[in-house]
Amino acid sequence: MRTRLARLGLVTLWPWMTLVVAGCASPPAAPPEAPPQAQACPAGVPAGARCLRGQDSASAHYLIVVPAQWSGVLVVHAHGGPTLGPPSAKRNDEDIQRWAITVREGHAWAGSVFRQGGFAVTTAAEDTERVRRIFVDHVAKPRRTLLHGQSWGGMVATRAAELFPKSWDGILLTSAVVAGPATYDFRVDLRAIYQHLCNNHPRPDEPAYPLPIGLPADSKLTAADLAQRATDCLGTGRPAAQRTAEQAQKLKTIATVLKIPESSVAGHLNYATFTFRDITQKNGGVSPFGNAGVRYAGSADDAALNAGVPRFQADPSAVARFAADTDHRGRFAAPVLTAHGVGDATVFVEGSDTLRQRMVAAGNGGRLVQTFVDSSEHSYWGDAMYPPLFEALLAWVDQGRAPSPAGIADRCRQLRAAQPADCRFLPAFVPQPLATRVVPR
Template sequence: MTLAARPRAPHILIFGVAALLVGCAQTPAPSKEAPPSVATCPDGVPAEARCLRGQDSAGAHYLIVVPKDWNRMLVVHAHGGPTLGEPKASRADEDIKRWAITVRAGYAWAGSVFRQGGVAVRSAAEDTERVRRIFVEHVAQPTLTLLHGQSWGANVAAKAAEMYAAPGQRSPYAGVLLSSGVLAGGTRSYDFRLDLRVVYQFLCNNHPRPDEPQYPLWMGLPVDSKLTRAELAARVDECLGVRKPAAQRTPEQASRLKTVVDVIRIPETSVIAHLNWATWHFQDIVQNRTGGLNPFDNAQVRYTGSTDDAALNAGVLRYRADPRAVATFGADTDLTGRIGIPVLTVHGIGDPTAFVELQSAFRRTMEGAGTASRLVQVLSDHRDHSYLSDPTYAALFDALVRWAQEGDKPTPAGLARLCKTYEARFGPGCRLLPDYQPAPLETRVAPRR
């Protein structure tokens, strides 16, 4: 029986400056959080849903959406990215437009924009929990609350689950869904982007150019750099011809591009995006998170896949991480696996942004914490990162609710069957692969440290 077929509890929901708390749970102690304001719903929100906006006590903007036919359950969303610069309230509009399936499936949705931009996981987890508390205090008491993190937001959601739903801890969340997640922590998930920087520089020598100030590539960019994304894309195209049709590339461009793709193991269509992240996100990490110290290491990495690996390994720049930077960055972004609630993950096997092998690293993390019995992972035959399909997410939310409420732990095969039942309501798109097992991360990214 799907959620759509389940009897719904009667409820009272009053929107406005004051709202009644309903449900059987204990009313939380009053907080310093101001109530949200009724707002016009952004584009993409299902008709007749009610929307509220606000800014929490830490300065994070947020959006809350409750469908007309609410199933009395709440999904708290941690968005991907991370976005650099000053957070904008409109970010939540983009998120709910993408994740409107949550509301269409009957759940209320609450998403924080986060108080600060950049690669800051723990503070984003705190902001995520804060918007849940605002919902409970000022909107309604849900019968069940799920936590959902997408991409980098999966790192945030997993961190929030460790902080607020550890084993033995009374948890406000019943389960967590991690989709297309960056789940190996910052100290491992971004290693391949340093590899990309050094291999690209060996081949192209234009980021930075020889006549520009030189800097260690782990820095991303010097703090006073004026380089733009358009300028970097032009440099990449100059060297690799990546934005040209293959027939229009010079032999030299084609050869260099093939080396990047084969050594770093990313599709050519994502080279510019990953170089952007290895530039401006690295700049944020080093300047704003690690005190100017280097958290990335390739001192002993052996690169393979080129036509001349000996020359490549002799020529790439080498860097040794500062242990203090690794410890600082790891404390904020790495995961312990100490999660005491059901965890369901989904990932496209051809994801060009967050490698599917990150799932193996996350399983090992939970095995190390002794919590792997609370983890179910399912893979999908998608080559997308940002979104898989409506019936996929609707089915996974349903399965997570059943697991939390009834102890009905799902299996990958059962999830594949359940997803197919949702296609009648939400359209095609179920491509789950019950038997697929991701390879270890070390088979995709050379190990270090």
């Protein structure tokens, strides 16, 4: 069983890292960065804004957008994903189109595409810090700098916040991965239960492999192939009325045991295949995930399910490496404001409780305010929801008084007086521990 210390990578890596840091008189000087170049703004950017692009010294593409009437606030954005394959500058265009509300609020926006494709958190955190430095060195010196992590970018942001504590005045985390590697354990459970029920990923005539590795490195399986296999077994690619009774029962079993909507099963299966393969490749060919000792509940016959589900042990070296790259310890020097949809089926809201526990344990409980949203949406809740978050975080930074969830909800309705229903904050909501949603291991 993996202990909490092992999951955090403290046993194997943190002492070594501490010795290295202690033995260095000062960190190495960062290489100089070329100035960004003025470019036409992507579609959706507010009129009058100035857009700058470039590649940093590590080859990461970035985009900077400065509104015509700049507030003096810089928001550095860490995007979600991770995106597999080679990075593309077009990713910036997608991000600013979604987050144009930041610029409409008068704030400058800067985002890196990240130099490594796939699941690489520490290097993404370094790229995030680098685009901040480029802005400061070549564009302007902001009055305040906020770090915004969205989805998987929340994992990047928490890493950047601990690696570069002096860079950020405040941290905003939306729909964020904040519970570390445990966030992904249920996807290993999905692979195991799916294989027990379907036996087609891999098929009996294909080479067997440990399911937590996602796929063998040389596998030619495509996303379309996987979708067809899931449709064959579970009917996921068909309307519910067109599924057979057997397909419907198997799909219900997976959704009930894992406490996820049926509509999310195919997407999670894809992640547990292709993204898990990327994680395995970045961890020396072994997986940090396993399901040894996990007992599943909620099916029509739990005894049969637990007897038949294949079991796998997480590789200890991969556990330590993965945690060292991705995890945080709640040691944030700046105020942290979070928002999360209570019905989010991509990143579970229960992870918010883990963040709270870690920050309290680190003595930083007073630097955390958490808000929750009446939504199952993961990517974007609508323009009404974000201005009160930015406003509350900036007031906290400037005045030293933490906002309240109720105050943020009230302010949202004030700003949206003509359409108050657009504001869906739930001030009284308290998330349950992640262990109520994902079986600990």
